[in-house]
Amino acid sequence: MLRALAVLAVGATFSVALSAATIAAEPAKLVKYEIKDGNSIPKSLTGKPGDAKKGREAAIHRKKGNCLACHTLPIPEQSFHGDVGPDLKGVADRYSEGEIRLRLVNSKVVNEDTIMPAFYKTDGLNRVMKKFKGKTILSAQDVEDIVAYLMTLK
Ligand code: HEC
Structure with a gap:
């Protein structure tokens, strides 16, 4: 019995931690960034x-x-890997770090018709789920971590 309870408690803590992590996008206060030549951050x-x-x-x-x-x-x-967008293998050979960062932050700056979500932007997003209102999909830290990962794809 005690053992079962302990397992339950662990389970509950885990799911709380998980749901906190999955909606950990940042509140409305965005880090200011500068776009250079309309093509890079x-x-x-x-x-x-x-x-x-x-x-x-x-x-x-x-x-x-x-x-x-x-x-x-x-x-x-x-x-399962999608093929709606380009294969990202070798992306660091095609783009600089700043160009990759801009495409993650807001791909619409480069191509306003793209279906790729703007991952670090709060306004002008279409069909935003309630829990994402006023929040970015990725935190600034997530963006930087993914940029660092993509830069390894040479
Ligand atoms: C809903 C689909 C979708 C999702 C999700 C998506 N992308 Fe994209 N992405 C695209 C499309 C389509 C393009 C092609 C460029 C365009 O549409 O302007 C693209 C282009 C890119 C490019 C430029 C690559 C090139 O060779 O031109 C990068 C880098 C990129 N995406 C990274 C990402 C990363 C990293 C994620 C996840 C954080 C992501 N994308 C999520 C659809 C998506």
Whole structure:
């Protein structure tokens, strides 16, 4: 009995932690960033380089990047990869870090018709789920971690 309770308690803590993590996008206060030549955001949103390992996880995470819904990535342990967007293998050969950052923050700056979500923007988003109102899909840290991960794809 005691044992069962302990398991339950662990389970409950875990699911609370998980739901907090999945809606951990930032409140409306956005980090200010500067777009250079309409094509890149040269400076890190956090002022620091991201963590590529965490970025890989955030890219897979369905409530975060969910990049695999539309892109193929060199992530063999995941079986379903999308092909709506370009294969991201070698993306760091095609784009600079700042160009990748802008495409993550708001792809619409580069192509206003793109279906790729603006991951770091609060206004002008279509069909926003209630829990995302006034929040960005990714935090500034997630953006930097994913940028760091994509920069390893040479
Ligand atoms: C709903 C589909 C969708 C999702 C989700 C999505 N993208 Fe995209 N992405 C696209 C499409 C389509 C393009 C092609 C460019 C365009 O539409 O302007 C693109 C382009 C890109 C590019 C430029 C690549 C190139 O070779 O031109 C990068 C980098 C990129 N996406 C990264 C990501 C990352 C990282 C994620 C996850 C955080 C992501 N995308 C999520 C649809 C998506």
